[in-house]
Amino acid sequence: AQSVSQHNHHVILSEAASLELGCNYSYGGTVNLFWYVQYPGQHLQLLLKYFSGDPLVKGIKGFEAEFIKSKFSFNLRKPSVQWSDTAEYFCAVKGTGGFKTIFGAGTRLFVKA
Amino acid sequence: ETGVTQTPRHLVMGMTNKKSLKCEQHLGHNAMYWYKQSAKKPLELMFVYSLEERVENNSVPSRFSPECPNSSHLFLHLHTLQPEDSALYLCASSQEMTGLASSTDTQYFGPGTRLTVL
Numbered sequence: 001a002q003s004v005s006q007h008n009h010h011v012i013l014s015e016a017a018s019l020e021l022g023c024n025y026s027y028g029g030t031v032n033l034f035w036y037v038q039y040p041g042q043h044l045q046l047l048l049k050y051f052s053g054d055p056l057v058k059g060i061k062g063f064e065a066e067f068i069k070s071k072f073s074f075n076l077r078k079p080s081v082q083w084s085d086t087a088e089y090f091c092a093v094k095g096t097g098g099f100k101t102i103f104g105a106g107t108r109l110f111v112k113a
Numbered sequence: 114e115t116g117v118t119q120t121p122r123h124l125v126m127g128m129t130n131k132k133s134l135k136c137e138q139h140l141g142h143n144a145m146y147w148y149k150q151s152a153k154k155p156l157e158l159m160f161v162y163s164l165e166e167r168v169e170n171n172s173v174p175s176r177f178s179p180e181c182p183n184s185s186h187l188f189l190h191l192h193t194l195q196p197e198d199s200a201l202y203l204c205a206s207s208q209e210m211t212g213l214a215s216s217t218d219t220q221y222f223g224p225g226t227r228l229t230v231l
Contacts, residue, residue: 004155032218043117044203044222051218090156094218100169101220103156 002027004093006104013081014112021076021107023091033074034092034101035065044090050074061085083113116140117223119204125229126194134189134226136204143209145187146220147179150201162187163209194230201225 007022025031035047048059055067065076074091091104116139126132138145147159161169162181176198178190187204205220 009153034219036222043224044205046219046221049219092156100158100161100171101218102158105153105155 002093002095002100002102004091004102004104006089006091006107008107009105010108010110012110012112015083016080017111019076019078019081019085019109021089021091021109023074023076023104025072025074025091025093025102027072027093027095030096032094032096033065033067034094035059035063035074035076036090036092036103037087038090038106039087047076047089081109081111083111085109086111117204117206117221119202119223119226121226122224123227123229125231126191127231128194128196130194131190131192133191134202134204134228136187136189136223138185138187138204138206138221138223140206140208140221142206142221143184144207145181145184146205146207147187147189148203148205150203150225156203159189191228194228196230199228199230201227 003026005024033050036044037047038044047063048057048065050057050067058064063078065074067074088106088108090106092101094101118137120135144163146161149157149159158171159173160179165181176193180188203225204223207220
């Protein structure tokens with residue numbers, strides 16, 4: 001069965017610090033990978049996605065993620081966070097050929113101004 | 114504005130009540146989804162509809178009954194719910210269901226309905 005593990009439930013950083021949120025998945029086949037973000041009081045929205053090609057994916061607001069197939073990982077990174085990055089971040093995986101997108105439990109990021 | 118709207122935004126109901134949640138997407142998508150978001154738990158997929166046909170029922174209790182009359186509207190009918198069903202119910206849509214790597218698998222979410230069952 002597919003599963004997604006996000007290593008940190010809560011992360012607190014100061015502005016300008018670097019960010020890396022871990023995501024590992026369990027699935028034997030080809031996958032589509034996503035990071036979604038939910039800002040306080042707002043909809044869940046897509047941050048970035050990987051389908052094929054370059055394993056380093058760039059998304060909105062300076063975020064990027066790297067797909068490492070051998071490690072079943074899709075970690076999210078940002079070199080310098082801002083207070084406005086305070087949000088909950090969800091990693092998600094969808095196996096090609098299936099209908100389900102499986103979400104991780106989420107990581108709450110709080111950035112201190 | 115994501116193009117996916119949900120009503121009501123908040124709902125309080127007793128265990129014997131019958132109510133319905135409504136979702137509407139204005140994006141011309143062919144697939145729609147219901148998710149349950151509970152505190153400290155991963156987002157749980159409940160139902161998936163593709164071209165108005167249910168293609169996934171993720172072992173959801175029968176007290177939740179989905180309906181998809183057309184590709185723009187999705188309902189979740191609720192009856193005899195339990196307090197543990199209290200959660201945020203999210204609707205999402207995507208352009209189409211595919212079995213291949215495709216950018217059309219991106220889901221767009223509504224704001225959710227915060228449900229409290231007393």
